[in-house]
Amino acid sequence: MLRTRLLTAAGALPLLIFLIGYAPEWSFSGTVLVLTGIGLWEYFSLTRAQCTLSPVIGKLWGMLVAFSMVSGDMRLIGTALSLGFMLIFILSLRDRYPARGIQTTSLFMLGVVYIGFLFPHVLWIHRGPEGAEWVFFILLVAMLGDTGGYVVGRAWGKRKLLPHISPGKTIEGGVGSICGNGVAALIAWQYLLPNRPASELVVLALLMGLLAQLGDLCESALKRACGAKDSGRFFPGHGGVLDRIDSLLFPIAFIYYYNTLWN
Amino acid sequence: MLRTRLLTAAGALPLLIFLIGYAPEWSFSGTVLVLTGIGLWEYFSLTRAQCTLSPVIGKLWGMLVAFSMVSGDMRLIGTALSLGFMLIFILSLRDRYPARGIQTTSLFMLGVVYIGFLFPHVLWIHRGPEGAEWVFFILLVAMLGDTGGYVVGRAWGKRKLLPHISPGKTIEGGVGSICGNGVAALIAWQYLLPNRPASELVVLALLMGLLAQLGDLCESALKRACGAKDSGRFFPGHGGVLDRIDSLLFPIAFIYYYNTLWN
Numbered sequence: 001m002l003r004t005r006l007l008t009a010a011g012a013l014p015l016l017i018f019l020i021g022y023a024p025e026w027s028f029s030g031t032v033l034v035l036t037g038i039g040l041w042e043y044f045s046l047t048r049a050q051c052t053l054s055p056v057i058g059k060l061w062g063m064l065v066a067f068s069m070v071s072g073d074m075r076l077i078g079t080a081l082s083l084g085f086m087l088i089f090i091l092s093l094r095d096r097y098p099a100r101g102i103q104t105t106s107l108f109m110l111g112v113v114y115i116g117f118l119f120p121h122v123l124w125i126h127r128g129p130e131g132a133e134w135v136f137f138i139l140l141v142a143m144l145g146d147t148g149g150y151v152v153g154r155a156w157g158k159r160k161l162l163p164h165i166s167p168g169k170t171i172e173g174g175v176g177s178i179c180g181n182g183v184a185a186l187i188a189w190q191y192l193l194p195n196r197p198a199s200e201l202v203v204l205a206l207l208m209g210l211l212a213q214l215g216d217l218c219e220s221a222l223k224r225a226c227g228a229k230d231s232g233r234f235f236p237g238h239g240g241v242l243d244r245i246d247s248l249l250f251p252i253a254f255i256y257y258y259n260t261l262w263n
Numbered sequence: 264m265l266r267t268r269l270l271t272a273a274g275a276l277p278l279l280i281f282l283i284g285y286a287p288e289w290s291f292s293g294t295v296l297v298l299t300g301i302g303l304w305e306y307f308s309l310t311r312a313q314c315t316l317s318p319v320i321g322k323l324w325g326m327l328v329a330f331s332m333v334s335g336d337m338r339l340i341g342t343a344l345s346l347g348f349m350l351i352f353i354l355s356l357r358d359r360y361p362a363r364g365i366q367t368t369s370l371f372m373l374g375v376v377y378i379g380f381l382f383p384h385v386l387w388i389h390r391g392p393e394g395a396e397w398v399f400f401i402l403l404v405a406m407l408g409d410t411g412g413y414v415v416g417r418a419w420g421k422r423k424l425l426p427h428i429s430p431g432k433t434i435e436g437g438v439g440s441i442c443g444n445g446v447a448a449l450i451a452w453q454y455l456l457p458n459r460p461a462s463e464l465v466v467l468a469l470l471m472g473l474l475a476q477l478g479d480l481c482e483s484a485l486k487r488a489c490g491a492k493d494s495g496r497f498f499p500g501h502g503g504v505l506d507r508i509d510s511l512l513f514p515i516a517f518i519y520y521y522n523t524l525w526n
Contacts, residue, residue: 121345214353
């Protein structure tokens with residue numbers, strides 16, 4: 001299991017570094033759109049039993065929002081969010097049971113905001129000043145956090161964190177994850193964003209790490225609520241795209257608004 | 264009942280005309296914020312039994328989004344939507360039952376987008392070119408549509424429109440409502456927006472009327488889903504604010520994006 005993981009990482013890392021740091025913008029945007037599409041696919045497959053509208057409508061709406069995010073035009077984003085919301089709400093009127101119609105509308109809204117709206121924020125970070133560096137920083141925090149959590153949880157993990165949502169996670173692992181975040185901040189300070197004060201990067205990394213772990217738990221709660229173990233079924237053994245990006249979604253939104261509002 | 268309605272209208276209309284057409288911008292914004300606040304209050308009271316987080320959190324989040332809409336700053340709106348969403352999702356992890364936590368998150372999201380995000384779009388219409396005229400046009404379409412639906416439904420109403428959601432509405436009333444919309448378009452062409460082609464105003468009025476009726480049904484579905492008859496309990500006899508603005512929400516969003524994207 002660990003070996004497969006490491007091999008996958010060794011194969012994917014150079015590609016990721018190339019896409020973020022060196023490839024033309026459109027190829028990064030394209031990759032993000034494809035990942036968003038698969039994430040939406042997984043979300044609407046997961047929640048299929050809870051919703052009475054066709055998942056295809058949800059995927060289309062989510063992709064419409066994602067494309068509007070690529071455009072960066074606030075009028076298009078507002079249109080995609082508002083008109084899609086109205087359309088779903090109206091379509092759900094056909095449900096014989098209003099409670100089920102409302103549940104469908106609200107779960108569609110949740111998925112579209114969670115994946116179609118939050119994830120493409122990474123494009124806006126990437127286009128900003130030192131964009132590639134910030135995206136690398138987010139990935140570094142997530143990867144070293146995961147590694148720290150895995151190693152420490154394996155070696156000393158005893159007390160369960162939130163057993164009703166994610167039985168494998170321990171408090172010790174969570175602490176190891178935070179240590180990994182700290183290391184990521186120091187590496188970022190040395191190699192990625194040297195003109196930023198180390199204290200700022202450490203605080204950001206710790207907050208991102210916290211959001212990553214909580215975001216991971218949110219996705220687990222979503223899967224539990226739908227009675228599934230992995231988000232994706234068409235990548236056997238690897239889990240789904242949603243399982244991979246779940247810990248990135250919250251830090252991405254956080255860093256984008258931090259950078260836009262504070263700087 | 265009809266008499267009370269007419270008296271209320273006679274009292275409220277001059278105030279409304281003054282606020283939209285002649286009062287300073289801040290008083291119109293303030294009125295919209297107060298109505299949004301009461302609407303959110305009603306929504307989160309309605310859905311209280313379905314959610315396990317305190318309604319206060321939902322109202323605060325909704326008001327935060329509404330205030331960001333008043334500012335018109337896209338960065339603030341994005342922050343209010345994204346960070347609030349993350350916070351609610353994270354708080355709902357405390358629920359013992361993940362399915363209930365997800366339901367809470369999604370219903371909170373629905374209410375905030377439905378009222379806190381959609382309704383304040385009327386401020387953006389009002390600030391645009393011929394803003395007051397467009398707001399009057401929306402109100403006129405809604406009011407004459409309501410009147411046409413009431414009169415025709417009373418006189419000839421037989422076939423039920425969607426009995427599982429709104430038992431009082433008939434297909435004949437719906438047709439009467441559409442006639443009212445058409446009359447509103449002609450009045451708007453004569454007195455409010457004479458530089459627009461009549462055909463455009465008629466098409467817009469008919470689309471708005473359709474959205475108003477469907478939006479009305481959406482709010483009814485919401486109340487049915489929550490087992491309530493009126494949205495508000497603290498305005499005895501009058502229904503709630505949500506019952507009044509439900510038919511305005513969709514036309515407002517529609518007209519704002521129509522004007523922004525087409526003109």
